[in-house]
Amino acid sequence: MTIKLGVRELVEFTLRTGDLSSTSGSQNTALLGAQIHRRLQKQRGADYQKEYYLDKALTLNGNDYLLHGRADGVTLTEDGASIEEIKTSETVFNQLSDNTLTLYWAQVKIYAYLLMEKETDLDAVTLTLTYFQTNTETTTQTDQTITRAEAQDFFDTVITEYVTWLKFRSDLRDRRDPTIKQLTFPFDHYRPGQRELAVAVYKTILTSKRLFAEAPTGTGKTISTLFPTIKAVGEGVIQRIFYLTAKQSTRRVAEEAITLMASQGLKLKSITLTAKAKIAFPEEADLLPEENPYMLGYYDRLKPALLDLIQNNDQLTRPVIEEYARKHTLDPFEFQLDASLFCDVIIGDYNYLFDPQVHLQRFFATEDPDNFFLIDEAHNLVSRSRDMYSAAISSQPLDHLVEVSRDLPQASKKLHRRLADLRATFDDICAPLLADGRTDSTFLTPPENFEHDLGRLVEAIHDWLVDQPQTPFTQAVLDYYFAAISYQRIGEYYDDTYRMRLEIDDGNITLKELCLDPSAFLADSLALGHGAVLFSATLSPMDYYQTVLGGDQDSLAYRLDSPFEPQHQEILVTTYIQTTYKQRDANLANILLAIKTLVDGKTGNYLIFLPSYHYLLDVSQAFAMAYPHIHTVSQQAQMAEADRTAFLDNFKADPDTTLVGFALLGGIFAEGIDLKADRLIGVGIVSVGLPGINPETDLIRDYFDQDSHNGFAYAYQLPGLNNVFQAAGRLIRGSHDVGIILLMDQRFASPRYTQLYPRHWQHFRRLYRPEQLPIAVQNFWHQEVSQ
Secondary structure, eight states, X not given: OEEEEEHXXXXXXXXXXXXXXXXXXXXXXXXXXXXXXXXXXXXXXXXXXXXXXXXXXXXXXXXXXXXXXXXXXXXXXXXXXXXXXXXXXXXXXXXXOHXXXXXXXXXXXXXXXXXXXXXXXXXXXXXXXXXXXXXXXXEEEEEEEEEHHHHHHHHHHHHHHHHHHHHHHHHHHHHHHHHHHHOOOSSSSOOTTHHHHHHHHHHHHHTTOEEEEEOOTTSOHHHHHHHHHHHHHHTTSOSEEEEEESOHHHHHHHHHHHHHHHTTTOOOOEEEOOOHHHHSOGGGTTOOGGGXXXXXXXXXXXXXXXXXXXXXXXXXXXXXXXXXXXXXXXXXXXXXXXXXXXOSEEEEETHXXXXXXXXXXXXXXXXXXXXXXXXXXXXXXXXXXXXXXXXXXXXXXXXXXXXXXXXXXXXXXXXXXXXXXXXXXXXXXXXXXXHTTOSEEEESXXXXXXXXXXXXXXXXXXXXXXXXXOOHHHHHHHHHHHHHHHHHHXXXXXXXXXXXXEEEETTEEEEEEEESOOHHHHHHHHTTSSEEEEXXXXXXXXXXXXXXXXXXXXXXXXXXXXXXXXXXXXEEEETTOOOSGGGHHHHXXXXXXXXXXXXXXXXXXXXXXXXXXXXXXXXXXXXXXHOTTSEXXXXXXXXXXXXXXXXXXXXXXXXSSOEEEEEETTSTXXXXXXXXXXXXXXXXXXXXXXXXXXXXXXXXXXXXXXXXXXXXXXXXXXXXXXXXXXHHTTSOOSTTOOXXXXXXXXXXXXXXXXXXXXXXXXXXXXXXXXXXXXXXXXXXXXXHHHO
């Protein structure tokens, strides 16, 4: 297998020194840089060949590599050859750091070496560095000549340094692979279905496919996916595993699985990536990069720190990263990213792969068959990915910026004019709505005038920001600038899967690029690796999830039965309760009585889930008034981590009194919590969990209707039912757990829903009258006692 190695990657890894700057190049968008490159390239002569591809096959440390890259321009004539490298930034050329210039020249020197390898009659090449200062549009050109011998010497020096790190990485793999081959399944036996899932995952890796796997709670999904994938690493089929999920709790489960295998002799490197806002040191918060000791000289200390970290630790969790970052005075966020290059398992959030604005460029710039993706709790990726590929921008911040910039000496006249122009364009766009007395509208294509004026404002802010002091106004402008850049970047993806939304709310005008179907973008991301397994306790119906999560015709599907005895869980459907919005008040008494009947069956802890916070307040307060002797706790609208922990701490094992907790369906307590054994013996779910009817969800419905799918199911029914399945899944967490699921909505008994129930729900019982419920509850607990 040949490993691709980019020229820029080679140069930056081996030669970068000096400071880490969080703002270096940040005001210079990729789009702007590409435009400048094209403009300058068009000005060159007839012999000029732009984007000239160069490569060379290499054998380094026993592995085959393809060193490759595209020089911005190459000119070949009878008189000789020249290579141009174009760089753009807002920094004055004379103020560029020595290391920045070293990296610029190094890249073109490597291109010169590759060109002379290709053109054997060349003895020397003229190198031209063209530097374009974006805020002043000033061009600086410098030249030097490099001989064949000089290019060879430079290349050898760079490669020697790189091979040192390749040897370090290969030594880690030589240490790793024998322990993987000796590794056995880390439990005495497989749970029902667990071995079959592991085999399905392994076959998926061997065939480079995508597997969608539904594995109910208790299957042991994490170890059943990680274990075979690690075994494939030991066989050399893949080299790196990305375990991606939406929640911190599931990341911890992955860490625990690796710790378990490590206790049995496994020697591999894993890292858990933490969001920048969470891992940054508190003392960094108010420091500029040029004042931050964790950024100053970062690259001078990086390599010794990496050696220290990697040689002394196998599991690089957040505390470990922070410990070594402090020890070597390095920014912890960037340090973890650099350390991840030497890791075999990378645990983190979905956005590291799927989000087009924050994905890991160092891993996902190009396709890499060494990478394999494990996507945990994949049902969460449906809504998350829509958010990733959508963007919005509002007029409200402009009101303040326009007013302040009018008389503020710090603001230039051009900046004020561009801010005012965009604010006026917002008004122009919404004028037809206001004339018709409407507050929202949907249209197919982005408004051209808006895109034009937004682009001009971005350029004006880009020019103005250079050397601006840090003031509240500068920060406010910078915040809007980043929002505008985000909007522009998402705009590059805009196609027929998008709709534009225009909304007016109390004078604030919001323009939104709404992605209705990101499945093609997800598929493109998944194609960057060897294959993927997307798994969850709830992926029903399977064809829906394959459609919306980037499956293709070759995708595989696998569904496991629940490993637990179905008689341990009673599922009761109260067909006499209606919870549609118009019927809620009339059915409140029946809901309260049903909850009371459920909890009267046995002393213990219960969770009742409701579809909205307003409805939660109504039901919980009414229940507390009707039955004041029963202890209740309720989820609050805003809960810090300590508040969440305190809420769950109420659910104690072996309780002497009954506790009824009220929580939000689809909220923080509806998935990812583990109340095992008698910490939870009953779950009640009020309503089928349909999202509230709104224009954006209606657009999703209409889109899938037009695409020959059941739009209502895709937009409303299936997302709501998934929330129900997740909430119900809090009840049975282990082989000894027992309890009752009470579904309070007559729609749960209709074929439209029952046909979507997983196999371990097929024994549900319909209750047609309130007096049937206490009998069903008592019978269940009586049977459990008798067993």
